[in-house]
Amino acid sequence: MLSLLVWNNIAIIHSTHTDRLRDTAASMIQQIANTAGNYMVAVDYATLEDYLSNIISYKELAYIIITDRDDNTVIALGTKKPEARPAIDEHPAQVDDGVFDISRDIKVAGQKMGRVLMGFSLSLMDDAIHKSRNRGITIALIEIILTIIVTIFIGLSLTRRLAILSKAAAEVEAGNYAVSVPTEPKDEVGKTAAAFNNMVTEVSKRTQQLLQEEKKTQQLLNENRQLIQKSLEVQEEERKHLARELHDELGQCITAIQADATSITDLSPQCDERVVTSAQAILAVSSHIYDVVHSMMHLLRPSVMDNLGLVEALKDEIKAWNQRNPKTTCVHHFKGELSDLGERSNITIYRIVQECLTNIAKHANAEHVNIKVISDAKTIHLSIGDDGDGMDTSAAKKHLGLGLIGIRERIQALNGAFYYETAIDDGFRIFIHIPLDNTETET
Ligand SMILES: Nc1ncnc2c1ncn2[C@@H]1O[C@H](COP(=O)(O)OP(=O)(O)OP(=O)(O)O)[C@@H](O)[C@H]1O
Numbered sequence: 534m535l536s537l538l539v540w541n542n543i544a545i546i547h548s549t550h551t552d553r554l555r556d557t558a559a560s561m562i563q564q565i566a567n568t569a570g571n572y573m574v575a576v577d578y579a580t581l582e583d584y585l586s587n588i589i590s591y592k593e594l595a596y597i598i599i600t601d602r603d604d605n606t607v608i609a610l611g612t613k614k615p616e617a618r619p620a621i622d623e624h625p626a627q628v629d630d631g632v633f634d635i636s637r638d639i640k641v642a643g644q645k646m647g648r649v650l651m652g653f654s655l656s657l658m659d660d661a662i663h664k665s666r667n668r669g670i671t672i673a674l675i676e677i678i679l680t681i682i683v684t685i686f687i688g689l690s691l692t693r694r695l696a697i698l699s700k701a702a703a704e705v706e707a708g709n710y711a712v713s714v715p716t717e718p719k720d721e722v723g724k725t726a727a728a729f730n731n732m733v734t735e736v737s738k739r740t741q742q743l744l745q746e747e748k749k750t751q752q753l754l755n756e757n758r759q760l761i762q763k764s765l766e767v768q769e770e771e772r773k774h775l776a777r778e779l780h781d782e783l784g785q786c787i788t789a790i791q792a793d794a795t796s797i798t799d800l801s802p803q804c805d806e807r808v809v810t811s812a813q814a815i816l817a818v819s820s821h822i823y824d825v826v827h828s829m830m831h832l833l834r835p836s837v838m839d840n841l842g843l844v845e846a847l848k849d850e851i852k853a854w855n856q857r858n859p860k861t862t863c864v865h866h867f868k869g870e871l872s873d874l875g876e877r878s879n880i881t882i883y884r885i886v887q888e889c890l891t892n893i894a895k896h897a898n899a900e901h902v903n904i905k906v907i908s909d910a911k912t913i914h915l916s917i918g919d920d921g922d923g924m925d926t927s928a929a930k931k932h933l934g935l936g937l938i939g940i941r942e943r944i945q946a947l948n949g950a951f952y953y954e955t956a957i958d959d960g961f962r963i964f965i966h967i968p969l970d971n972t973e974t975e976t
Pocket residue numbers: 892893895896897919921922923924932933934935936937938960961
């Protein structure tokens with residue numbers, strides 16, 4: 534852009550100079566032709582030459598030649614040879630030999646007396662144009678260098694300030710909200726920095742609020758967990774108590790009733806026929822009550838677990854379940870040391886298997902169920918899988934009942950992990966891992 538301006542300026546200077554030279558030359562040759570006419574009428578060439586000698590000292594003038602009407606040179610001043618007759622130029626801009634040659638007839642009263650030929654050297658004008666061009670180029674170069682320096686300076690300063698901003702943004706991303714960036718000078722970057730500082734203050738305030746809310750929510754969640762775990766423990770304790778009561782009180786009573794009914798039957802020869810029938814009915818009903826109570830006792834607290842351990846209790850439970858659900862086959866696989874897991878781990882695993890088998894009977898329509906309990910040096914791995922209908926886990930359809938929530942809470946209490954995978958028509962598989970050194974959460 535700058536070079537275009539320089540070249541444009543040079544073109545303007547050139548045309549101004551050439552126009553000025555043409556006009557000067559035109560007015561000088563007219564003046565000389567008029568004056569020379571008078572001297573030529575008087576044939577006073579000596580005075581004419583004096584007059585022209587003063588003029589030839591003009592610095593741009595190269596020569597003056599005066600010829601008579603027969604084209605003979607009468608006066609020749611300057612650098613041109615008298616006999617030379619240069620080609621006349623139209624305009625100083627079209628000159629190719631460095632001299633602008635012009636001529637004009639000398640006329641007196643309409644009569645041609647001779648001719649004036651003048652040459653104007655263009656070297657002075659070229660010098661002026663050359664100097665102007667050099668000055669223009671120098672100014673342009675200085676401006677370009679200054680522009681580059683200023684651009685580099687602004688660029689470096691911008692880069693440095695943007696780097697501070699980007700570093701501060703990284704700090705905020707890492708969670709440090711104590712950062713603040715300089716806001717001076719108040720240009721666009723300064724305004725951005727001020728907006729950034731405000732944003733960080735606001736984000737920090739909101740994050741603090743969020744953290745407090747999260748803390749409260751976490752506290753509530755923990756309290757809820759403790760409550761659920763406490764209620765599970767109480768429920769388990771209550772079941773144990775009920776089972777004992779049923780066994781000790783109701784069981785004893787039923788046994789007594791059965792014994793009495795048997796003695797009445799045994800005394801039948803002395804008794805009325807109807808008494809015997811009633812006694813046998815009592816025996817049958819009490820025996821049914823005994824079965825119901827026994828099954829209730831089993832559900833409440835499998836005595837086999839206390840007597841023979843977890844594995845036998847599970848086998849017992851699975852066997853009973855298979856009998857109740859003849860369309861489904863449940864197989865099991867136990868591996869590792871499972872006889873000394875502790876009361877809480879035992880009851881947790883037992884209740885989870887119970888809930889999963891109930892769920893399969895309720896929801897799965899499965900043909901096969903596979904239960905695995907494997908204990909290695911550090912962890913108990915429990916998996917229960919079926920090949921039934923599965924569940925739609927999309928958010929809209931997903932439903933967590935109390936069963937799965939209870940499983941999660943029981944596992945949480947033992948610092949274990951619980952997850953499941955399922956899809957429509959792809960069964961339901963539950964995976965549980967309980968650390969063997971689980972520090973059972975005390976409530
Ligand atoms: N084996 C399974 N096959 C298919 N769907 C299952 C299976 N187990 C659980 N589900 C699905 O998961 C849901 C949640 O089970 P969860 O045991 O939590 O509740 P529930 O059995 O519906 O009710 P609750 O156990 O409280 O009586 C069930 O409603 C059922 O849709």
